Amino acid sequence: MDKEYQEYQISDMPSFIGWACHGILKQNRTTSEFLLNSTQSLLFSTRLSIPTILAGLEYINQRFSNKEIYHLQDQEIFQILVVSFLLSNKMNDDATFTNKSWEQASGIPLSVLNREEREWLNEVKFNLAVTKYEANISVLDQCWKTWVNKYGSCHSEPPSSPTYYTPEVDAYYYSSHHHSYSSPISYSQHSYSNPYPQHQQCNYQYQYQPQYQPTYQSHTQYLVPQPPPPPPPSYYDPAIVSVNYGGFIYT
Numbered sequence: 001m002d003k004e005y006q007e008y009q010i011s012d013m014p015s016f017i018g019w020a021c022h023g024i025l026k027q028n029r030t031t032s033e034f035l036l037n038s039t040q041s042l043l044f045s046t047r048l049s050i051p052t053i054l055a056g057l058e059y060i061n062q063r064f065s066n067k068e069i070y071h072l073q074d075q076e077i078f079q080i081l082v083v084s085f086l087l088s089n090k091m092n093d094d095a096t097f098t099n100k101s102w103e104q105a106s107g108i109p110l111s112v113l114n115r116e117e118r119e120w121l122n123e124v125k126f127n128l129a130v131t132k133y134e135a136n137i138s139v140l141d142q143c144w145k146t147w148v149n150k151y152g153s154c155h156s157e158p159p160s161s162p163t164y165y166t167p168e169v170d171a172y173y174y175s176s177h178h179h180s181y182s183s184p185i186s187y188s189q190h191s192y193s194n195p196y197p198q199h200q201q202c203n204y205q206y207q208y209q210p211q212y213q214p215t216y217q218s219h220t221q222y223l224v225p226q227p228p229p230p231p232p233p234s235y236y237d238p239a240i241v242s243v244n245y246g247g248f249i250y251t
Contacts, residue, residue, distance in 0.1 A: 008050055009153050014039040016147045017053065020140065021081060024061045026069050034074045038106075039081065045105035046097065048085055054140045055130050056081070056088035062133065063124060082106045083116045091128045 017039050018031030048056075060080060072080075082102065090096045099117070103110040121128075130137060 008148070010040060010043045012148050012152045013043055013053070015151070016144055017057070017081065019147075020057050020143070021060060021077060024057065024065055025072060025077060025080070027072060027077070032074045035078055038078050042082065042085070042105055046085070046089070046102075048089065049093070050141070050144065051137075052085065052088045052092050054137050054144065055092050056084040057140055058130070058133050058136050059084045059087055059120075059124075059128065061136065063120065078106075079108060079112070079116065082108055083113065083120055086113065086117060087120060087128060092130060 014036045015031060018035055021027075022029065022031060064080075086097070086099070086102050097105075099110055099113050102108070102113055106113075
């Protein structure tokens, strides 16, 4: 994998992840400061590669795109993101974080991560091979490149007022639901400056491949940690292990 594909500006990625995740989960709203800040903090801690992030988003698509999803709390969306990235890291990277490291990076209790990981794997029958979804991941990659070329920190600033999705995105990425959903999750608010609009001029057909009909419920309480100091030079934190994905060990 070439160096260009691995590296990105962490400040650019949270808005793209929020846009993609809200589209997949059919959430008719802009990405909140909580989710932007929490995602940025997670990326600072984990240094996930672009392929791992895109595969994680596709895992969310495969599990949830064919479901009727009501309004999700931001904390629930963040938990879905964390577990999808946890699975993608274990499945697609040579060196992976322990679940304890994910607890430290996300603020989600270890017991919750273990439980949600087991439920996810059972629902998808451990079917996480990205080779089945290469077309979808390729489209996500093109959307990311379009996004960062237009709104990345090295380019001109986009309009200051965020807007919702464009018709091009609506056609393949989006449908709205207006129902209530309650969650007892508690969290701490953070300040995150989001310079990016919540839309994307990405004219690619993202073909969903729904296979599962799970029921997702979240009854979790956790606090997302404050954003860490500037990133260390190493790609991963000290707590990394090699994992045989055929046998999961819960720490």
